[in-house]
Amino acid sequence: MNPLCCIAPVSLEPGEKRSQPVVALKASKLPVGLGIDVPARNSLMKQGTAPSSPMPVVDLEFKGEEVAGILYKWVNYGKGWRARWFVLRDGVLSYYKVHGPDKISMGPSCEIGVRVIGEDSMRRVRKEQGNGVPVKEWKPFGEIHLKVSSIRASKSDDKRLYIFTGTKTLHLRSDCREDRSAWIEALLSAKELFPRVLTTSSDFDPSLDITVSTEKLRGRLQQEGLGEMVIKECESIMLLELSELHNQLKSLQQKHILLLDRLRQLETEKVELETTVIDETKERDSHMLNGRFSDFYSVMSEGSASDSDVDNESQGADVETDEEDGIYFDTSDFLSSESLRSGSYRSRDSMGNNCFYLPYGRDSTSSDVMHGNSVGIKIPEYPFVKRRKKLPEPKEKEKPVGLWSIIKENIGKDLSGVCLPVYFNEPLSSLQKCFEDLEYSYLVDRALEWGKQGNNLMRILNIAAFAVSGYASTEGRQCKPFNPLLGETYEGDYPDKGLRFFSEKVSHHPMVVACHCDGMGWKFWGDSNLRGKFWGRSIQLDPIGVLTLQFEDGEKFQWSKVTTSIYNIILGKIYCDHYGTMRIKGSGQYSCKLKFKEQSIIDRNPHQVHGFVQDNKTGNKVAMLIGKWDEAMYYVLGDPSTKPKGYDPMSEAVLLWERHKSVNQTRYNLTPFAISLNELAPSLLEKLPPTDSRLRPDQRHLENGEYELANAEKLRLENSQRQVKFTPFFKYVNDFKTAQSTSPSFEVNVLLSMSCKLPC
Numbered sequence: 001m002n003p004l005c006c007i008a009p010v011s012l013e014p015g016e017k018r019s020q021p022v023v024a025l026k027a028s029k030l031p032v033g034l035g036i037d038v039p040a041r042n043s044l045m046k047q048g049t050a051p052s053s054p055m056p057v058v059d060l061e062f063k064g065e066e067v068a069g070i071l072y073k074w075v076n077y078g079k080g081w082r083a084r085w086f087v088l089r090d091g092v093l094s095y096y097k098v099h100g101p102d103k104i105s106m107g108p109s110c111e112i113g114v115r116v117i118g119e120d121s122m123r124r125v126r127k128e129q130g131n132g133v134p135v136k137e138w139k140p141f142g143e144i145h146l147k148v149s150s151i152r153a154s155k156s157d158d159k160r161l162y163i164f165t166g167t168k169t170l171h172l173r174s175d176c177r178e179d180r181s182a183w184i185e186a187l188l189s190a191k192e193l194f195p196r197v198l199t200t201s202s203d204f205d206p207s208l209d210i211t212v213s214t215e216k217l218r219g220r221l222q223q224e225g226l227g228e229m230v231i232k233e234c235e236s237i238m239l240l241e242l243s244e245l246h247n248q249l250k251s252l253q254q255k256h257i258l259l260l261d262r263l264r265q266l267e268t269e270k271v272e273l274e275t276t277v278i279d280e281t282k283e284r285d286s287h288m289l290n291g292r293f294s295d296f297y298s299v300m301s302e303g304s305a306s307d308s309d310v311d312n313e314s315q316g317a318d319v320e321t322d323e324e325d326g327i328y329f330d331t332s333d334f335l336s337s338e339s340l341r342s343g344s345y346r347s348r349d350s351m352g353n354n355c356f357y358l359p360y361g362r363d364s365t366s367s368d369v370m371h372g373n374s375v376g377i378k379i380p381e382y383p384f385v386k387r388r389k390k391l392p393e394p395k396e397k398e399k400p401v402g403l404w405s406i407i408k409e410n411i412g413k414d415l416s417g418v419c420l421p422v423y424f425n426e427p428l429s430s431l432q433k434c435f436e437d438l439e440y441s442y443l444v445d446r447a448l449e450w451g452k453q454g455n456n457l458m459r460i461l462n463i464a465a466f467a468v469s470g471y472a473s474t475e476g477r478q479c480k481p482f483n484p485l486l487g488e489t490y491e492g493d494y495p496d497k498g499l500r501f502f503s504e505k506v507s508h509h510p511m512v513v514a515c516h517c518d519g520m521g522w523k524f525w526g527d528s529n530l531r532g533k534f535w536g537r538s539i540q541l542d543p544i545g546v547l548t549l550q551f552e553d554g555e556k557f558q559w560s561k562v563t564t565s566i567y568n569i570i571l572g573k574i575y576c577d578h579y580g581t582m583r584i585k586g587s588g589q590y591s592c593k594l595k596f597k598e599q600s601i602i603d604r605n606p607h608q609v610h611g612f613v614q615d616n617k618t619g620n621k622v623a624m625l626i627g628k629w630d631e632a633m634y635y636v637l638g639d640p641s642t643k644p645k646g647y648d649p650m651s652e653a654v655l656l657w658e659r660h661k662s663v664n665q666t667r668y669n670l671t672p673f674a675i676s677l678n679e680l681a682p683s684l685l686e687k688l689p690p691t692d693s694r695l696r697p698d699q700r701h702l703e704n705g706e707y708e709l710a711n712a713e714k715l716r717l718e719n720s721q722r723q724v725k726f727t728p729f730f731k732y733v734n735d736f737k738t739a740q741s742t743s744p745s746f747e748v749n750v751l752l753s754m755s756c757k758l759p760c
């Protein structure tokens with residue numbers, strides 16, 4: 001039983017009037033399974049006055065009949081509000097998808113009275129009825145048991161209502177105020193008809209009846225030959241103490257309940273606030289496509305956002321991220337950090353914390369052996385390369401600046417002209433950051449080996465772990481990478497990991513980075529372009545583009561990254577979350593689907609990822625994947641949907657990947673691998689092209705903790721970049737060539753490299 005279930009229903013706002021039911025009708029069997037007397041409804045509608053006035057009453061008393069109608073359900077930030085057909089029956093509120101403008105998917109036929117709420121709902125029912133085609137009975141998309149839920153009306157929007165189910169909150173919106181009142185009334189009545197039986201959850205029963213027996217005590221005291229007077233006194237002392245304890249327990253329990261309630265209220269308010277911002281932003285965007293909000297994001301990323309801000313509906317037709325695929329186990333039950341460690345695999349505590357001090361190649365070898373997952377495969381031995389383990393000591397004291405102070409100072413100004421100071425940056429460019437996704441490249445090496453041995457399942461499992469591992473380094477990072485100049489490059493030569501990496505910024509608007517990596521026996525490439533949306537207190541980044549991994553034997557895997565949201569950008573601690581579905585399409589035997597669960601504030605178990613591997617030919621699920629993007633990934637063989645109820649996948653889970661635990665934390669929370677990326681060893685200096693990110697002066701100054709210099713250089717670079725926009729390219733380059741012929745600056749070098757790439 002979920003502890004949240006016991007919270008009492010929240011009543012309507014004091015001022016909220018319970019409106020009359022819109023209409024209640026007797027059933028006549030309908031093809032769609034809903035018994036609705038449409039002509040009767042029509043005549044009533046005609047009698048009715050404007051929507052603001054109360055509707056005529058037909059059946060005042062709600063006797064537990066069915067209620068149905070359209071409500072808009074909040075799905076997620078990408079999909080927004082979606083129409084769903086809701087049916088309230090026997091204390092259960094079920095909802096179904098609405099396919100197209102008129103097609104409703106409904107539940108089983110019923111012959112009892114049905115009340116249809118809302119004009120639009122009636123219109124749809126009439127249309128369905130008119131078809132005369134018997135409609136398939138659909139399984140409900142979701143079900144809410146009202147006896148364990150609480151219902152609440154939104155304070156700020158008279159069309160919205162919330163249903164807390166104990167584990168999640170459903171955000172619903174009706175077409176008008178009257179419809180909301182009708183729904184709330186129906187829901188509350190249904191709830192009253194099916195009151196929650198509290199006796200089942202003694203853990204949260206506020207009456208907390210404890211029966212205490214003094215029998216044993218009495219017996220023992222009698223044995224000692226004590227008189228009745230003394231025994232009675234002892235009994236009353238004990239009972240008094242106990243009742244004191246009982247009272248304390250009760251008040252603690254009350255506090256707990258209040259706290260949980262407050263938390264849920266806060267969460268509702270948070271979503272309400274954010275959805276209000278979304279609704280308003282959408283409206284505003286339609287009025288001024290290139291207005292302040294789209295500019296604002298470009299300031300955050302210094303012009304890296306693409307211009308388009310359209311809601312991408314085509315991607316997942318009508319997928320509700322939280323409720324898709326019934327086969328998933330409720331990972332929240334077992335995926336706590338402790339249970340992650342208590343599965344069949346035991347964590348390699350003995351050496352896990354030290355492993356990053358080892359050279360990368362050897363590190364992966366040691367973990368391979370420990371994980372057992374690579375028993376029987378050959379693990380490549382890479383040479384040791386000495387790399388730095390720390391960033392240079394900062395030369396100046398840090399100057400923390402809140403983003404809010406910058407926004408405040410620039411209110412009313414055109415934000416595209418505002419530059420963010422360097423304090424918001426980390427000493428890495430987006431080009432280097434792309435390479436961070438390959439920190440756990442040993443997983444691909446393993447995948448190669450498994451495939452060579454004909455074990456394609458282990459190959460895709462390792463690739464899935466690799467695709468997830470790329471997110472691990474984002475945990476605890478609060479600064480933004482430097483936005484490279486157009487034509488800026490980064491080359492990483494890492495024989496210690498068997499890697500050669502190259503990335504380049506290939507487009508400025510939209511900002512696109514292309515990268516390529518040669519591993520031993522495999523290649524990985526892709527381009528990254530982010531579509532950004534600013535939601536007021538958070539930024540949502542939707543990556544566009546495909547990543548490809550190809551093995552020397554020809555097998556190819558392709559996937560796209562999931563959505564990233566950055567929260568608390570104005571106030572509080574910045575953090576990011578990754579959520580959505582990642583599909584890894586394999587050209588061979590298997591593909592994989594991974595779901596990154598979106599975090600909520602009462603989520604005690606964030607960052608979960610779960611999914612399965614599917615046979616491309618038969619469609620059968622052959623293995624399950626579970627874990628967290630910032631901790632570890634595990635697999636369990638077999639079809640997850642055939643497992644019995646209450647099955648604990650962690651009992652059989654085998655570790656695929658575990659994040660390196662770094663102790664050597666910098667101010668930027670960089671991993672040891674990330675620390676190595678901007679190292680400029682003297683031997684490298686001779687070899688690097690002048691366009692390499694390591695040579696970017698502002699980034700170098702920031703790394704050295706020379707904040708003033710870094711800021712000045714950053715401003716200079718950004719200004720000269722802006723200048724390029726207005727000056728013909730060749731004139732700009734030639735002017736610089738003549739003015740600084742001896743040692744051109746970084747940006748001129750980058751520009752010069754561009755001129756070589758352009759057709760003459």
Ligand SMILES: CC(C)CCC[C@@H](C)[C@H]1CC[C@H]2[C@@H]3CC=C4C[C@@H](O)CC[C@]4(C)[C@H]3CC[C@]12C
Binds near residue numbers: 530543
């Ligand atoms: C307001 C400003 C200063 C906040 C800085 C926010 C930081 C946390 C942001 C800025 C840019 C962001 C990155 C941009 C792009 C990607 C690629 C994506 O596929 C995974 C997340 C990742 C790697 C983001 C992680 C979070 C990030 C580093």
